[in-house]
Amino acid sequence: MFSWVGKLASAKKTPRMNKDDNKDDSLDDDNDPLIWYKDLEKHAFGEFSFAIVQANEVLEDYSQVEIGQNATFVGVYDGHGGPEASRYVCDHFFSHLIRIVRERGSISSETLKNAVSATEDGFLSLVRRSCGIKPLMAAVGSCCLAGIISEGTLYVANMGDSRAVIGRLNRHRSNKIVAEQITKDHNACMDEIRQELKQDHPDDPHIVVMKQGVWRIKGIIQVSRTIGDAYLKKPEFALDSSFPRFHLREPIRRPVLGNGPSLYNRELKPDDKFIVFASDGLWEHMTNQQVVEIVHNNPRSGIARRLIKSAINEAARKARKRYDEVKKMEKGCRRAVHDDITVAVVFVDQQTNTNIDERPNFNARRQRKFYAKHEMLRNINAFAENLFQGWHDHDEFEPSSSNGSSWFRNLNGGPQRFNGTKANNKGTQGRAREKGFQFYDDNEEVETIFRSAFGANTGFYFWSFINEESPRSSSHSYNSNRASWNWRQQFEDEEDDSDDYDDVNDEPDTVETNLRKDRIALGLCGSGPLSLEDVKNAYRACALKWHPDRHNGSSKAVAEERFKVCSAAYQSLCDKLAPN
Numbered sequence: 001m002f003s004w005v006g007k008l009a010s011a012k013k014t015p016r017m018n019k020d021d022n023k024d025d026s027l028d029d030d031n032d033p034l035i036w037y038k039d040l041e042k043h044a045f046g047e048f049s050f051a052i053v054q055a056n057e058v059l060e061d062y063s064q065v066e067i068g069q070n071a072t073f074v075g076v077y078d079g080h081g082g083p084e085a086s087r088y089v090c091d092h093f094f095s096h097l098i099r100i101v102r103e104r105g106s107i108s109s110e111t112l113k114n115a116v117s118a119t120e121d122g123f124l125s126l127v128r129r130s131c132g133i134k135p136l137m138a139a140v141g142s143c144c145l146a147g148i149i150s151e152g153t154l155y156v157a158n159m160g161d162s163r164a165v166i167g168r169l170n171r172h173r174s175n176k177i178v179a180e181q182i183t184k185d186h187n188a189c190m191d192e193i194r195q196e197l198k199q200d201h202p203d204d205p206h207i208v209v210m211k212q213g214v215w216r217i218k219g220i221i222q223v224s225r226t227i228g229d230a231y232l233k234k235p236e237f238a239l240d241s242s243f244p245r246f247h248l249r250e251p252i253r254r255p256v257l258g259n260g261p262s263l264y265n266r267e268l269k270p271d272d273k274f275i276v277f278a279s280d281g282l283w284e285h286m287t288n289q290q291v292v293e294i295v296h297n298n299p300r301s302g303i304a305r306r307l308i309k310s311a312i313n314e315a316a317r318k319a320r321k322r323y324d325e326v327k328k329m330e331k332g333c334r335r336a337v338h339d340d341i342t343v344a345v346v347f348v349d350q351q352t353n354t355n356i357d358e359r360p361n362f363n364a365r366r367q368r369k370f371y372a373k374h375e376m377l378r379n380i381n382a383f384a385e386n387l388f389q390g391w392h393d394h395d396e397f398e399p400s401s402s403n404g405s406s407w408f409r410n411l412n413g414g415p416q417r418f419n420g421t422k423a424n425n426k427g428t429q430g431r432a433r434e435k436g437f438q439f440y441d442d443n444e445e446v447e448t449i450f451r452s453a454f455g456a457n458t459g460f461y462f463w464s465f466i467n468e469e470s471p472r473s474s475s476h477s478y479n480s481n482r483a484s485w486n487w488r489q490q491f492e493d494e495e496d497d498s499d500d501y502d503d504v505n506d507e508p509d510t511v512e513t514n515l516r517k518d519r520i521a522l523g524l525c526g527s528g529p530l531s532l533e534d535v536k537n538a539y540r541a542c543a544l545k546w547h548p549d550r551h552n553g554s555s556k557a558v559a560e561e562r563f564k565v566c567s568a569a570y571q572s573l574c575d576k577l578a579p580n
Contacts, residue, residue, distance in 0.1 A: 076278065119227055135243065517569070532577045
């Protein structure tokens with residue numbers, strides 16, 4: 001199976017970024033607390049810059065950049081109605097893609113299409129299981145923009161109005177940079193999309209409706225293709241009149257929204273200098289040409305952040321505000337000015353990799369040894385290994401001691417060092433000499449595979465966006481001798497903090513005792529000053545930790561009970577603290 005983890009940049013909510021990465025002097029004064037970024041990193045064929053800004057109360061943009069020895073993957077998932085769909089896509093789309101590529105033995109647009117289909121099916125199954133206790137899951141959806149660069153070709157699948165744009169030089173116009181839009185916006189504001197909808201639904205005069213100056217499908221949603229939005233795809237997910245925003249007067253007889261992506265192949269040429277992948281929050285305020293000119297005319301470092309700042313400046317101008325005013329606005333309030341925005345700028349400097357491994361002579365020796373042992377690796381599993389073979393060999397030589405992830409287990413016939421300890425893999429030495437690597441079962445949890453195999457390797461930069469707006473521990477270690485960084489954000493251990501709560505269960509039911517119980521249930525101190533904002537933040541953290549949707553198997557029942565306790569405590573404390 002593919003190991004895309006030469007570097008990992010997965011944006012699953014609020015990113016934790018290193019202040020030392022602010023390398024571009026012209027952007028040093030940009031202290032917007034809701035922008036997170038990675039100014040410049042290497043990938044297989046060049047460099048990339050990445051940035052996100054939050055506007056919604058809960059960030060609905062999820063995204064990821066996965067880098068392997070000979071391929072680069074970018075995913076931008078712009079959610080609506082909540083973060084559940086975009087988070088699900090970010091958690092599952094790439095693993096489906098890896099599985100399908102392994103089965104088919106090649107990368108193509110068709111593999112992207114099948115990965116989208118598998119992700120859609122999985123999310124609808126989740127909605128079906130949870131809609132009884134959380135009906136609005138049926139109204140949650142996400143756009144999906146996914147691109148792979150491999151063997152000189154760009155493969156893209158798109159649903160919704162996120163966009164991929166290439167910046168290329170026009171040799172006939174004095175090397176002027178020109179924007180070439182690769183994807184098509186699936187948005188009802190496009191006349192072509194409205195015509196498609198009318199043709200597909202000739203018996204529905206209200207399939208597209210102008211509402212408050214904006215074309216909307218069924219008067220509700222702008223995008224015509226999504227993952228999720230189950231209530232607009234299957235009658236079983238229809239929402240009743242208690243949810244007026246999503247209630248349809250007449251039941252649907254066929255899917256209103258499409259669940260298949262538009263597919264694109266593009267052979268990359270020497271004049272193609274970079275690709276911009278971004279959610280519609282960027283394109284709402286900037287044209288394709290404006291974006292590519294900014295990228296072309298400014299330093300690479302921090303360019304994604306610069307694009308976001310330019311978009312916010314334009315949004316502020318339209319709202320008759322200054323950029324400094326917008327920066328001071330709280331999340332949620334900012335949504336009136338601009339949307340969540342995700343930008344990844346991928347520079348394509350060469351058709352083959354020269355960046356990932358900093359020791360080519362060493363890697364060349366490893367490659368020769370690999371090919372001598374395996375010849376040309378004809379089967380499907382071997383194809384997947386071969387694509388990232390240089391990375392495999394590097395890890396085989398020196399497995400890391402830091403936390404990381406991988407899609408395979410290295411069975412090199414000897415003791416392996418994971419997380420700073422040695423583990424003897426008994427019974428694997430013989431197979432290791434025959435195969436070199438063993439693939440995990442597809443049902444294995446991705447993070448389990450990731451952590452158990454190997455992490456940040458010498459000379460590599462691992463980094464990730466992983467946060468759910470809840471307090472969690474994070475580690476940032478720097479080893480100057482090995483010239484490597486390891487940056488990981490880990491969920492807090494599922495500590496059993498029920499003991500503190502049980503301590504007060506036997507106390508008399510006084511007002512003070514009940515107040516203390518409620519505080520402890522939310523993880524707050526049993527006494528001392530307390531504000532309504534403290535209670536809200538604590539409940540948000542508890543909900544993210546204990547919501548039943550986040551648990552499976554035996555832990556689900558425990559989570560349900562804890563979530564009920566937390567919810568009751570939250571309501572009780574809000575009632576006590578609310579102004580009369």
